[in-house]
Amino acid sequence: MDFSIPGELGEIRAAVRELCEQFPGEYWRALEPDRYPEAFVAAPT
Amino acid sequence: MNLTADQREIVAVVREFIDRDVIPFASELEHADEYPESMVETMRELGLFGTTIPEEYGGLGLGLDTYALIVMEISRGWVTLSGILNGSFIAATMIRLHGTEEQRQHFLPRLATMELRSSFSMTEPHAGSDVQSIRTTATRDGGEYVIDGQKMWVTNGWRSGIVMLLAKTDPAADPAHTGMTGFIVEKEPETNPPGLTIPMPGLKKLGYKGVESTELVFDGFRTPAASVLGGEEGVGRGFKYFMSGIEVGRVNVAARGVGLAQAALDDAIRYAQEREAFGKKIGHHQAVQLMIAKMATRAEAARLLTIQAAQKKASGERADLEAGMAKYFATEAAQENALDCMRIHGGYGYSLEYRPERYYRDAPLLLIGEGSNEIQQLIIARRLLERSAS
Numbered sequence: 001m002d003f004s005i006p007g008e009l010g011e012i013r014a015a016v017r018e019l020c021e022q023f024p025g026e027y028w029r030a031l032e033p034d035r036y037p038e039a040f041v042a043a044p045t
Numbered sequence: 046m047n048l049t050a051d052q053r054e055i056v057a058v059v060r061e062f063i064d065r066d067v068i069p070f071a072s073e074l075e076h077a078d079e080y081p082e083s084m085v086e087t088m089r090e091l092g093l094f095g096t097t098i099p100e101e102y103g104g105l106g107l108g109l110d111t112y113a114l115i116v117m118e119i120s121r122g123w124v125t126l127s128g129i130l131n132g133s134f135i136a137a138t139m140i141r142l143h144g145t146e147e148q149r150q151h152f153l154p155r156l157a158t159m160e161l162r163s164s165f166s167m168t169e170p171h172a173g174s175d176v177q178s179i180r181t182t183a184t185r186d187g188g189e190y191v192i193d194g195q196k197m198w199v200t201n202g203w204r205s206g207i208v209m210l211l212a213k214t215d216p217a218a219d220p221a222h223t224g225m226t227g228f229i230v231e232k233e234p235e236t237n238p239p240g241l242t243i244p245m246p247g248l249k250k251l252g253y254k255g256v257e258s259t260e261l262v263f264d265g266f267r268t269p270a271a272s273v274l275g276g277e278e279g280v281g282r283g284f285k286y287f288m289s290g291i292e293v294g295r296v297n298v299a300a301r302g303v304g305l306a307q308a309a310l311d312d313a314i315r316y317a318q319e320r321e322a323f324g325k326k327i328g329h330h331q332a333v334q335l336m337i338a339k340m341a342t343r344a345e346a347a348r349l350l351t352i353q354a355a356q357k358k359a360s361g362e363r364a365d366l367e368a369g370m371a372k373y374f375a376t377e378a379a380q381e382n383a384l385d386c387m388r389i390h391g392g393y394g395y396s397l398e399y400r401p402e403r404y405y406r407d408a409p410l411l412l413i414g415e416g417s418n419e420i421q422q423l424i425i426a427r428r429l430l431e432r433s434a435s
Contacts, residue, residue, distance in 0.1 A: 019043060019044055022043065023037075023039070023040050023043075027039075048114070051107070051111070052107075052110075052111050052114060055105075055107070055111065055115065056114050056115065056118060058091060059091065059093070059115050059118040059119065060118050062088075062091065063118050063119060063121055063122035064122075066083075066084060066087060067084055067119075067122030067123055068121075068122050068123075070084075071122055071123035071400075071403070072397075072400055072403050074123075074255055075123065075125070075252075075254045075255055075403055076254075076397060078246075078254040078255060080204075080255055080256065080257075081123070081125065081126060081129075081255055084123075084126060085126070085129055085159075088119075088126065088129075088130065088159075089158070089159040092104075092105050092157075093115060093119075093130060094130065094133045094134075094156060094158070094159040095137075095156070095157025095158065096111065096112045096115060096134070097109060097111075097112050097134060097137060097141075098153050098154075098157045099141065099153075102141075102149060102150070102153035102154050102157060103153065103154035103157040103158065104137070104157040108355075108359040109293060109296060109355045109358050110352060110355040110359045112134065112297070112300075112355070113297070113299070113300040113351055113352065113355035114300075114352075115130075116131075116300035116301060116304065117300045117303045117307070117348065117351070118304065119304065120300065120301040120302075120303070120304025120305050120308070121304040121308045121311070122304075122308070123255070124252075124301050124304070124305055124407045124411075125253055125254065125255040127297070127300075127301050127304070128200050128201075128253060128256050129200075129201060129256050131165075131200075131294065131297050132162060132163045132164050132165060132200055132201040133156050133159065133161075134293075134297065135163075135209065135290050135293065135297075136152070136156060136163035136164075136165065136207060137152075137156045137157070137163075138290060138293050139209055139274060139286055139289070139290045140152050140153060140156075140229065140274070141153065142286075142289060143227070143274055143275045143282075143286045143289070144274060144275060145275060145276040147271075147276075148229060148274070148275075148276075152207065152229065161206045161207060162201055162204050162205045162206055162234065163201065163205050163206070163207045163208070163209065164200060164201040164202050164205035164207075164208050164209070165200070165208075165209045165290065165294075166196045166199045166202070166208050166209065166210045166211070166261055167179070167196075167211045167287055167291075168196065168197050168198045168199075169181060169194070169196055170195060170197045170260075173198075173417075174416065174417055174419075174420050176211070176222075176284065176287070176288075177220070177221040177225075177284070178221070179194075179211060179213065179225070180194055180195075180213070180216075181193065181194025181195070181196060181211075181212045181213065181263065182194055182212060182214075182216055183212040183213065183214050183226060183228065183268075184214075185214070186267075188269060188270050189267045189268065189269055189270060190212075190228070190270060190272070190273075191265055191266070191267055192210070192212060192228075192230070192240070192241075192263040192265075192267075192268060193263055193264060193265060194212065194263050195260060195262050195263070196210070196260065196261040196262075196263070197248075197260050198248065198258050199258065199259045199260070199261055200256055200257070200258050201256060202243055202257060202259030203234070203245055203247065203257045203259055204234050204235060204257065205232075205234060206231065206232065206234045207229055207230060207231050207232070208228075208229075208230040208232065208261065209227065209228075209229060209230075209287075209290070210227070210228040210230045211225055211226075211228075211283050211284070211287045212225070212226060212228060212283070213225055213226075214226040214280055214281065214283075215281065218281075222284035222285075223281055223284075224281060225281070225283040225284040225287075226273055226274075226279060226280050226281060226282070226283040227273070227274035227275070227279060227287055228268055228272050228273060228274060228283075229272050229274055230266075230268050230272060231268070231272065238266070239266070239267075240263060240264055240265045240266030240267060241261060241262070241263055241264075241266045242261075243259050243261055243262070244259065244260055244262070245259070247259040247260075248260070250410075251406050251409070251410075252403065252406030252407040252408075252409070252410060253407055253410050274286055291415060291416060292358070292364070292368055293358060295354075295368040295369065295371070295372040295415050295416055295421075296351065296354050296355045296358055296368050296371060296372070297415070298372050298375075298376060298411055298414060299347070299351040299354065299368070299371035299372040299375040299376065300351050300355070300375070301375075301376075301379070302347055302351075302372070302374075302375030302376035302377075302378055302379040302408075302411050303344065303347045303348045303351050303375050303378075303379075305379035305382070305383065305404055305407060305408055305411070306340070306343055306344040306347055306375065306378040306379045306381075306382040306383075307344050308404060309340065309379070309382035309383050309385065309386035309401065309404045310337070310340045310344050310382055310386070312386055312390075312399075312400055312401060312404075313336070313337060313340060313382075313385065313386045313389045313390075314328070314337060316389060316390055316393075317333050317337065317389060320391075327389070333389055336388065336389060337389075339381075340381075340382045340385050343378035343381060343382060344378060344382065346378070347371070347379075348375075350367070350370055350371040350374050350375060351371040351375050353367055353371070354367035354368045354370070354371040355371075365424055365428060366424070366425060366428040366429070369416075369421040369422075369425045369428070370421075370425055372415065372416065372418070372421050373418045373422060373425070375411075376408070376411035376412050376418060377412065377418065379404075379411055380408040380409060380411070382404075383401065383404035383405045383408040384405060386401040386404060386405075387401040387402070387404075387405055
């Protein structure tokens with residue numbers, strides 16, 4: 001079986017990981033208890 | 046289970062108080078993180094703060110087994126109330142067992158009436174289960190000890206008038222526990238006295254709200270030498286004294302687990318008889334019945350283990366094995382029942398409008414506090430291995 005990730009999918013994964021790294025745990029904790037993550041949603045759009 | 050007439054009477058009174066004054070209001074106070082002043086006042090009027098304090102010191106003179114029954118009822122309403130009660134209970138137990146006669150006369154009557162609130166302080170930022178690695182020191186200076194160090198997770202830390210404090214009087218002692226001493230530290234409630242800072246509003250928590258859990262930062266705080274628990278003879282014996290406090294505390298936490306497991310079961314049964322799905326009450330579906338059966342069995346087994354441990358400890362026998370089993374099983378039962386209660390409530394269980402979310406947030410503390418459940422399992426296994434080796 002070949003479990004390697006095809007090139008395009010790997011690029012998407014890397015891009016998503018890079019995006020998420022810009023929003024560490026501190027960002028999410030600061031939103032608690034109920035603020036919407038405006039900046040995170042705006043970033044990829 | 047055979048209860049005496051006195052036990053039945055006091056449990057019935059507490060049950061009525063919980064049903065009438067606590068269950069309908071607890072979630073609202075909990076969500077606001079508000080101290081339950083009027084509930085505590087009723088508990089004081091009922092004499093609950095003096096449950097195990099001997100009558101000659103102004104208490105009710107009842108045993109640990111009766112106290113456990115009371116804590117089960119109280120926790121069925123709201124675990125936080127048992128945390129407030131336990132501060133006084135654990136201090137009273139340690140002073141009764143290990144204090145000097147003068148200390149008993151000075152503190153017990155005021156603990157019984159709740160004129161004096163108490164807290165228990167052993168844990169530090171870097172040391173929970175590993176008690177021997179605490180760093181807080183108490184250095185003798187004439188007729189006083191000077192306390193330096195930082196304590197953590199002190200329930201009732203701000204409102205208490207005495208702190209049962211464990212510190213190192215001989216930091217070089219080997220083994221470390223022989224250099225530890227217990228103190229009955231008197232302080233003015235709701236203030237930062239010289240040498241002691243209590244950051245408020247305290248530590249933020251997932252649950253167990255309504256009562257403060259604080260840090261205590263000692264920096265040159267002075268306490269009289271007479272505040273050593275047990276007097277001069279108590280120097281170097283603090284570890285043993287605090288472990289005895291923790292052991293009765295374990296029975297108390299087991300009882301909290303029973304109460305919480307029962308509350309989750311009660312709510313689940315009630316909701317199963319109200320909610321309809323697929324043309325009938327959900328309680329008529331076997332999937333829900335299976336959960337109810339497991340919840341009820343857990344709650345009942347937890348109750349029996351806890352009563353057994355409390356009775357054995359109350360009789361003066363060694364009960365670390367039984368207390369460990371009760372604490373471990375009853376608190377896991379609380380956690381499992383809380384989640385099953387939420388499952389049975391479906392989406393409403395996740396809503397703040399219903400109680401399961403509170404049970405779900407309160408239960409994990411019981412797994413962690415008063416000796417984590419991992420520590421309990423080690424105690425159980427080591428005790429059994431010791432027995433078979435002798």
